[in-house]
Amino acid sequence: MRDQELREHVIRLRRQGRDDALVEATAAGGGVPKSVWQTISAFANTDGGLIILGLDEQTDFGPVEGFDPQRILDALHSGLDDSHSADPKVLPIPPHDPRHADVDGAPVVTLRVGALHEVPGAVMPCFVSAQGIERGSYKRVGDADKHLSPYETHLLRSRRSPDRTDREEVTGTTPADLSSELVGRTLDGLRHRSRALTGIDAGDSLGGLLRVNAVSSAGVPTLAGYLAIGVYPQQEFPHLVIDVAVHPGTEKSRDPTVRFLDRQSCDGPLPQAVDDAVRATLRNLRSRRVVDGATGIDVPEIPAEVLREAITNGVMHRDYSAFARGQQVAVDIFADRVEVKSPGGFWGDRTKENVAEGYSTARNENLVRLLTVVPMPDGRSTVAENQGSGVPLMVTAMRQQGLPAPDYSTSTIDHVVVRLARFGLIEPDMEAWLDGLPDREQRERAHDAALALAKLNGHVSVVDLRNNLGLDSDDCRAALAQLVADGLLVGMNDGPYVLTDLQMTDSVSGARWQILSLLDGSLPKSIAEISEATGKTRSALRPLLRDLVEQELVVATAPPQSRNRKYLLPPRR
Structure with a gap:
């Protein structure tokens, strides 16, 4: 790891007063603590990360006196050794890189942990050996290591x-539970476009359905057949619908009295459900009139083909196992975006980083095959293509309309989430924020896009920038490297990169003003009193108060180590 990157990580930790999803710091004064092995498991099972040993969060991430880096390195090498006679602390061993480094002139040890899903053929999940796979598998959530649920463990x-x-029989059903109309149109289409029905008489519908695995050899509809061409699949699976909900703000309300602005449960066979869900979503989006000569068309703020692809992917690639049949594909329409959320997480070698690369892997092979031939209600198209072109199509269509590329960054182990922005990437509020950063006039479009994505999503990578701007990867790397050199981003290689100074976010700026509004020049307040008044944790307040003191906007009554330290406004001049 480069010294500059380590310094920037430490600066960020000190400013925010806590670890985060990218970095975990631990004192390790008495050796490698057990929690480190849990963090290694968590990073390996999610998106990788950095562990810094030799920094104490309780002393503002200061170096630990008497820290023995060689002892720590020896323990890490031993615990991550999977040779025949070794006793590894975690299994399987993820990609890792332990190194000696320095912070504030004192020794520390850094351990870069790679994500296992990026390793071809890797077995998952990574777990703490002493705890076993069921109790010792973790994931990274913010600054914490959380146990994987049984379902998440199963998925990995x-x-x-x-x-x-999708080839399982739907017990208790018969071919009569399949739509004769959809069966006829599907088989007719197959005869014209495929050799799938070679040797099967035109009148032998059951033979045709068997050939495409819509029914089993016993003549019972399979899950794939029942969902794709069933009369009403929700008779057996009431939760396998697409739920479209419109929310009044930018987040789901926790107030049970707040009603949805609109809501529709889209059921029936998947072609009809997808079509209904797209129409319900478009109904709740704005559109603009585009005039061409004497005619005009209404263009929705998110292209219809993007919505159709996102929703189709949700039903086509979701998990249909018994674990997930109580979960719906959810389409949530917020004031600033549309989110499509489907259960099951990414499958195979697909990840949120490579989903746009243009090739397809199918969890539900038979369902996917059926959906490429089952006609949509309009009869002019089928539900899907399965050529791996869907996400690149979405990226292109969004970019052509001046919108950010589909964002998969909030996907988790057990859900795929794609966010579709309703506004352009650099809208007026973002423009104002960019204007407030140093040297705006010297930055190029790619620099502004990278900063906007980092602010919008919490991070930015080469892939994000390439998808949004259509630039060559090397040009994206050059733009990100320039922003690192300018001190605005921190990161390395292809990312992720994050904003160097978390005070550049609106929420932190607002918190600073909230603190200043509470204080006066005569009655000092402790951090406990400020925490109670603002609702913010002490760890969140410490870096803000330290910066306010450094800027002479607030006066501290005692040294940082003192329990009697309080804060007040400086005297008027």
């Missing part, structure tokens, strides 16, 4: 295994 264990759930 089966992520690269053939999934034949």
